[in-house]
Amino acid sequence: MEKPLTKHIRKDQRPLSLKEYEKVGGYESVRKILKGISPKEVQKIVIDSNLRGRGGAGFGTGLKWSFVPLDVLKPKYLIANADEMEPGTFKDRILLECTPHQLIEGMIVAAYAIQADVSFVFLRWAYKTAADTITKAIHEAYEAGYLGKNILQSGYDLEMHLHTGVGRYMCGEETALLNSLEGKRATPRAKPPFPQISGLFGKPTIVNNVETLCCLPHIINNGADWFNELSLTNDSGTKIYGVSGKVKKPGAWELPMGTTLRELIEVHAGGMADGLKFRGALPGGASTDFLVEDHLDVKMDYTHVAAAGSRLGTGTVVILDDKTCPVGFIKNLEHFFAQESCGFCTPCREGIPWVEKILNSIETGEGRLEDLKLLEFHTKYLGPGNTFCAFAPGAMEPLQSGLKYFREDFERHIQEKKCEFKNFKFQVSNSVES
Amino acid sequence: MPSKMLTTEEIKEINHAIELVPYKKAACIEALKVVQQNRRWVSDESLKEVAAFMEMSPEELDSVATFYNLIFRRPVGRHVILLCDSISCWVMGYEKIKNSLNEKLGIEFGETTSDDRFTLLPNPCLGTCDCAPALMIDNDLYRNLTIEQLDEILSKYK
Numbered sequence: 001m002e003k004p005l006t007k008h009i010r011k012d013q014r015p016l017s018l019k020e021y022e023k024v025g026g027y028e029s030v031r032k033i034l035k036g037i038s039p040k041e042v043q044k045i046v047i048d049s050n051l052r053g054r055g056g057a058g059f060g061t062g063l064k065w066s067f068v069p070l071d072v073l074k075p076k077y078l079i080a081n082a083d084e085m086e087p088g089t090f091k092d093r094i095l096l097e098c099t100p101h102q103l104i105e106g107m108i109v110a111a112y113a114i115q116a117d118v119s120f121v122f123l124r125w126a127y128k129t130a131a132d133t134i135t136k137a138i139h140e141a142y143e144a145g146y147l148g149k150n151i152l153q154s155g156y157d158l159e160m161h162l163h164t165g166v167g168r169y170m171c172g173e174e175t176a177l178l179n180s181l182e183g184k185r186a187t188p189r190a191k192p193p194f195p196q197i198s199g200l201f202g203k204p205t206i207v208n209n210v211e212t213l214c215c216l217p218h219i220i221n222n223g224a225d226w227f228n229e230l231s232l233t234n235d236s237g238t239k240i241y242g243v244s245g246k247v248k249k250p251g252a253w254e255l256p257m258g259t260t261l262r263e264l265i266e267v268h269a270g271g272m273a274d275g276l277k278f279r280g281a282l283p284g285g286a287s288t289d290f291l292v293e294d295h296l297d298v299k300m301d302y303t304h305v306a307a308a309g310s311r312l313g314t315g316t317v318v319i320l321d322d323k324t325c326p327v328g329f330i331k332n333l334e335h336f337f338a339q340e341s342c343g344f345c346t347p348c349r350e351g352i353p354w355v356e357k358i359l360n361s362i363e364t365g366e367g368r369l370e371d372l373k374l375l376e377f378h379t380k381y382l383g384p385g386n387t388f389c390a391f392a393p394g395a396m397e398p399l400q401s402g403l404k405y406f407r408e409d410f411e412r413h414i415q416e417k418k419c420e421f422k423n424f425k426f427q428v429s430n431s432v433e434s
Numbered sequence: 435m436p437s438k439m440l441t442t443e444e445i446k447e448i449n450h451a452i453e454l455v456p457y458k459k460a461a462c463i464e465a466l467k468v469v470q471q472n473r474r475w476v477s478d479e480s481l482k483e484v485a486a487f488m489e490m491s492p493e494e495l496d497s498v499a500t501f502y503n504l505i506f507r508r509p510v511g512r513h514v515i516l517l518c519d520s521i522s523c524w525v526m527g528y529e530k531i532k533n534s535l536n537e538k539l540g541i542e543f544g545e546t547t548s549d550d551r552f553t554l555l556p557n558p559c560l561g562t563c564d565c566a567p568a569l570m571i572d573n574d575l576y577r578n579l580t581i582e583q584l585d586e587i588l589s590k591y592k
Binding site: 084085087088089090092093125126127128129161164165166167168169180181182183184185186201242243244245251252286318319320321324328329332333336339342 | 454455456460462467497501503516557558565570
């Protein structure tokens with residue numbers, strides 16, 4: 001089984017130096033394209049590879065690039081979205097900390113494909129180790145002539161800078177990220193104009209996720225067909241999946257796209273922790289609909305997870321076990337969304353805190369049966385088409401599916417006026433730690 | 435009004451950030467970071483100094499400063515504890531860690547110990563969910579936390 005993105009990660013996670021990275025074929029894709037593959041041809045290879053964005057939305061990467069006008073004057077920008085902050089998601093951290101040169105190489109490929117001359121890594125503040133590894137790797141890449149003016153005597157120029165954010169989930173949304181890079185509040189922008197036409201400082205801009213960018217050197221080196229064949233399904237490539245929650249061995253693994261949820265949990269994560277049963281899972285972070293036992297054999301790719309009523313999202317799974325309260329679980333998610341709403345549009349700013357308050361009432365035994373209708377009202381009116389960006393609809397995904405799959409838990413809280421999970425929470429946590 | 439001016443070193447760092455962007459104002463978040471790094475937090479006075487230097491009104495700069503979780507517009511202690519309160523940590527026992535920290539330090543979220551040693555803040559997902567629960571103190575990440583480890587961890591920070 002091929003693991004192109006993670007095969008050079010050492011056991012102790014120390015990143016490869018530039019020299020070590022070159023020894024295992026690093027920067028080969030940059031040499032290859034600069035020797036005579038045109039930007040349009042690079043775009044065509046990536047379109048044929050069917051690479052889709054690994055940040056959550058799953059938009060075709062090559063298609064996204066193709067809207068950037070190649071003939072306009074510089075500057076044009078390429079940005080690596082390393083603002084990983086989707087609760088339950090820890091896949092980009094691994095790539096950033098352990099394979100910084102792979103990211104830089106991918107960024108050069110992407111930048112070349114759209115003929116960008118300036119690039120930024122937009123890194124979240126909390127990733128201190130990554131900030132060090134990326135800073136060092138950018139410096140090494142400049143020294144070796146992979147960045148700067150006239151890269152490898154090809155006539156192509158690319159500058160690269162690291163920007164560390166100051167903490168806001170909204171910065172992961174690409175137009176909000178651009179506002180933040182411009183020194184503004186991270187609120188989303190209206191589209192059109194799309195960033196490909198008018199992005200950072202009004203110039204053509206592409207924002208790609210870290211894992212997406214890390215796929216690029218391998219696609220250029222091995223071809224589109226190879227990338228398609230890595231997958232078990234029609235959605236190409238490998239995927240860095242993760243599992244967190246009360247399983248025996250939480251972690252992240254690079255596996256063929258289309259690996260089932262059951263294999264992730266039972267094989268790679270070692271199964272549920274002793275004495276606990278699987279109740280449900282968020283397949284790709286906080287803003288994805290729950291999958292439940294019936295879905296364990298769903299292939300974890302964009303198409304199959306969507307057919308099961310959810311989204312692949314970031315592909316990092318959060319597990320809900322049978323001794324953890326689903327109402328408390330969802331309240332925790334909605335607390336996050338209420339806090340992180342940028343406040344720009346009214347339904348999101350006002351609606352999500354109201355949802356959190358209702359969930360709090362239910363959890364503490366003060367809920368009313370009609371509150372369930374109120375929650376359903378919110379899932380509809382904060383859903384797609386009613387808010388300025390995808391933030392609130394994302395926040396409603398675990399709530400709407402939670403109301404569907406765990407309805408009896410909501411009703412029992414209301415009828416019994418208490419949370420019966422509270423009693424054994426401590427016991428279970430102790431057993432997991434011991 | 436006497437004003438503590440931006441230091442030469444701060445101006446140098448801010449100017450470096452300005453070089454990377456097409457106009458001065460675009461580097462204002464960097465400027466706030468520089469000042470906070472040196473002064474722990476961004477006081478009203480600091481905010482006005484930065485605004486003047488960046489050719490912005492204090493109100494405009496404050497609208498940016500108050501938007502971001504990690505620009506501190508109120509005083510913080512010598513060390514800031516950021517406790518992850520997101521879903522994986524919550525499932526894995528965040529509340530026990532929180533209660534224990536509240537008890538050991540005698541403070542709630544948003545408060546600073548009377549000796550100015552620690553400020554305790556909640557923080558969204560730290561991106562280390564397979565090693566939950568987790569917290570950061572200053573630049574250091576601690577994972578797979580148990581309440582038994584907390585005394586030793588806290589003792590490293592004076």
